[in-house]
Amino acid sequence: MSQPVSPLPDRGPTGRRAKGTLDPATAKRVERPAPLRQVVYDALAELIINRTLEPGQHLVEADLAEYLGVSRQPVREALQRLQSEGWVDLRPAQGAFVHMPTDEEADQLLSVRTVLEAHSARLAADRAGGEDVERLWELQKTGLEALAADDTEGLVAANAALHAFITELSGNAVLAEMIGMVDRRVRWYYTPIARPRSHDAWQEHEDLIKAIAAGDPVAAERIMNQHTERTRQAFHERPKED
Structure with missing residues (x-):
C-alpha cells in the first residue's frame, strides 16, 4: 500500500525537517x-x-x-x-x-540554458550601467550570506535572482522569454547540487560580475558559458537519488 505524504515532520538529530515531509x-x-x-x-x-x-x-x-x-x-x-x-x-x-527526471532530460535542458545564458551575459556586459552593477553585487552578497548560513533554499533563490537580473540586463525580450521557460526546471535540477557547487559557483559569479562591470562582452560570455557548463557537469556527477 502506498504511503501518504506525512502530515507531521520527521526530524533528525539536527532538528531539521527530513526530506519528503510536509511540516x-x-x-x-x-x-x-x-x-x-x-x-x-x-x-x-x-x-x-x-x-x-x-x-x-x-x-x-x-x-x-x-x-x-x-x-x-x-x-x-x-x-x-x-x-x-x-x-x-x-x-x-x-x-x-x-516525476523522476532522467539524466538525458537534464542534459538537454541545461545545454540549452548554456547557450541562452551565455548570450544573455554578452548582451548584459554591453548594456549594464553603474546602478546595474551595484545591484549585481547586492545579489552576490545575498548568495554569499546564504552560503555562510548553509541555506540551500536561500542559495537556489539567490542564484536564480542573479541569473534573472543578468537576463533582464540583456534587454532582449525574446531571449528573456525563452530563459523564463526553462528557469523553473533549472531550479529543480540545481537544488540537489546547490551546496556542493556553492563555493565554486559564487566565485564564478564574482568573475562574471567583474566582466560585466568592465563592459567586456567576450569575457562575460566565456565565463557564463563555463559557469553553466560546470553546473551541468555537476548535475551528472551528483549522488544518484534512490
Whole structure:
C-alpha cells in the first residue's frame, strides 16, 4: 500500500525537517482572491521545485489538500496540469507521483540554458550601467550570506535572482522569454547540487560580475558559458537519488 505524504515532520538529530515531509508548522496557506486553481498549482509546483516533494514521491490528494487548506478538487486539477507539463506522473490504479527526471532530460535542458545564458551575459556586459552593477553585487552578497548560513533554499533563490537580473540586463525580450521557460526546471535540477557547487559557483559569479562591470562582452560570455557548463557537469556527477 502506498504511503501518504506525512502530515507531521520527521526530524533528525539536527532538528531539521527530513526530506519528503510536509511540516504544518511552516505551511503557507494559499491566499485568495487569486484564482484558486492557479494558486494551488503554483504552490505544488514550488514544493516540487524546492524538493519538499521529492522525485518519485507519491502525491496523495487528501494530504496535499489538508496541507494547503483547500478542497481536493483544485488539488486534482493542479496535479493534472502538472502532469501535462512533465512535473508529475499519473499512473493508472496507483495515483500521482513526482516525476523522476532522467539524466538525458537534464542534459538537454541545461545545454540549452548554456547557450541562452551565455548570450544573455554578452548582451548584459554591453548594456549594464553603474546602478546595474551595484545591484549585481547586492545579489552576490545575498548568495554569499546564504552560503555562510548553509541555506540551500536561500542559495537556489539567490542564484536564480542573479541569473534573472543578468537576463533582464540583456534587454532582449525574446531571449528573456525563452530563459523564463526553462528557469523553473533549472531550479529543480540545481537544488540537489546547490551546496556542493556553492563555493565554486559564487566565485564564478564574482568573475562574471567583474566582466560585466568592465563592459567586456567576450569575457562575460566565456565565463557564463563555463559557469553553466560546470553546473551541468555537476548535475551528472551528483549522488544518484534512490
